[in-house]
Amino acid sequence: MKTSLIFIIMLIVLTGCSSGMKPQFRTDHFMFIYNAKFDKKEARDVANVLEANYVRISKDLKTTPTDPIEVSLYTSRWTYATTHGHWTTGGNIEGSGKLHFLQHGWDEMDIKKIAIHEFSHAVMLKLLLDREPKPLDVTGFDKKFNAFPVWLYEAIAVYEAKQFVDPKTLPFFSNNSFPDLNELNNRIKGSKIYKVGYTIIEYLLNKYGQDKLITLIASYGNLKVLNTTDSSFANGWHEFVKEKYLNK
Structure with a gap:
């Protein structure tokens, strides 16, 4: 009975934390997704810093990023980690077109710095994908990228x-x-x-x-x-x- 109750509580918490994630606004190059618990000002701050660095990083890496890039913002580490498998980070990429950020990382690093860091990863991945022969050999690419x-x-x-x-x-x-x-x-x-x-x-x-x-x-x-x-x-x-x- 105790185990079942704990399981039910965890399921409710997980469901509650992950619900409500939906598109909130779009900028020139990014689409932002989060739930009502995420601080709207902080979301705008992330949007502003990404847009402010978009051209610079694109030029530095001589690459046109995926457009638009989907940005998901999380308030719950549990939801973030169970969704993407990253327990010890505050941000990660999913391919070249999706970014995921946790509002508060383990070391409380500024989410705006994390955003630029992960965006740079996404642009670098796009650079590699753009230079691969077409059609893309997914297995071969994954092997090279993992190394x-x-x-x-x-x-x-x-x-x-x-x-x-x-x-x-x-x-x-x-x-x-x-x-x-x-x-x-x-x-x-x-x-x-x-x-x-x-x-x-x-x-x-x-x-x-x-x-x-x-x-x-x-x-x-x-x-x-x-x-x-x-x-x-x-x-x-x-x-x-x-x-x-x-x-x-």
Whole structure:
């Protein structure tokens, strides 16, 4: 009886939290979906920041995003997580045309920053899809995309969202324990890529330029297109950070 009652209560809560999700308004490039519990001002703030960064990110990644992009906003972590399977994040993408955001993430990160970060992921995915031969080999694409380096995938989104963290505040930089790409490529080892991703792309653009960044993305992160190796690239980035941020 107790188990049944708990199950019924959870079912009611889940149903209640997920009900009422419906289209609320449309901007030039986005359609917003949420229920009456979501703060309308915050929804407009997310809309404004996405529109304000739409052209810049499109130009940076030399891609025309999916139009319109559907944006779903959630007040309940339970609903967000059980719908999309993401318990530890505040935002995620569903293909190149759908974004999902939780009003309050675990670390209380500004939802507007998360929105730009995830939009950048969606645009990057669109870039890859646009460059695939048609008709699309879905199985082949999924295999390549699943092997896309985490460090590059996240660093680009961190850079576009301007999520800069001063290297001087990072202990592993101050004691000269720079992470290598293998460590940054492993989500299980922590969140260092979110702290250093900005400077990785800053270094890449400084040394190779925007066109080479696009070439690297289109090659699914194969550093051979830059005529370098994982270790050489990482060492160059380390020296860049030392010179620009640490040796002053």
